[in-house]
Amino acid sequence: MSDSIDLSGDGGVVKTILRKAKADALCPSDDLPLVDVQYEGTLAETGEVFDTTRMDNTVFSFELGKGSVIQAWEIAVKTMKVGEVAKITCKPEFAYGSAGSPPDIPPGATLIFEVELVACKPRKGSSVTSVSEERARLEELKKQRELAAAAKEEEKKRREEAKAAAAARIQAKLESKKGQGKGKGKAK
Numbered sequence: 001m002s003d004s005i006d007l008s009g010d011g012g013v014v015k016t017i018l019r020k021a022k023a024d025a026l027c028p029s030d031d032l033p034l035v036d037v038q039y040e041g042t043l044a045e046t047g048e049v050f051d052t053t054r055m056d057n058t059v060f061s062f063e064l065g066k067g068s069v070i071q072a073w074e075i076a077v078k079t080m081k082v083g084e085v086a087k088i089t090c091k092p093e094f095a096y097g098s099a100g101s102p103p104d105i106p107p108g109a110t111l112i113f114e115v116e117l118v119a120c121k122p123r124k125g126s127s128v129t130s131v132s133e134e135r136a137r138l139e140e141l142k143k144q145r146e147l148a149a150a151a152k153e154e155e156k157k158r159r160e161e162a163k164a165a166a167a168a169r170i171q172a173k174l175e176s177k178k179g180q181g182k183g184k185g186k187a188k
Helices: 071-077 128-187
Strands: 004-006 013-019 034-043 049-052 060-063 085-090 111-121
Antiparallel strands (some): 085 111
């Protein structure tokens, strides 16, 4: 199970699955952007642990797509499923770069994280059902608007046809009156 996947396409973020999740496990999505992870971060060069949630058995929570974590995590965690454990190797440009690292991480360091995706949840104030219900409601409104627009277009078409038929009747009456007028005049 040591197949490595180059997630960034340039070797900057490489993921190796250490433990697969169950096939039907949830994964982060637009409906489930809040994630809980447990992790241990080490320096690739020395193997020294610089950060971990495992010591006190806590979880780290963040919302994907908000830029609150390093780019490598944004890329890699999106590809994970709940219960999966992966080794994520991050080149400096996908971690902290050459500057701005936390004090215990040397500038330009390649980092290795062992990450377990513990949970993924909807944003606060919404639930999976309310998010999907809202999508369904918006879809229904869209359909109703489309039906209303089609009905309006159909009504407009009927009015135009009725106007055209009325104009044709008036034209026919005028034509027949013209014909009658000429005929009566000649008879006298």
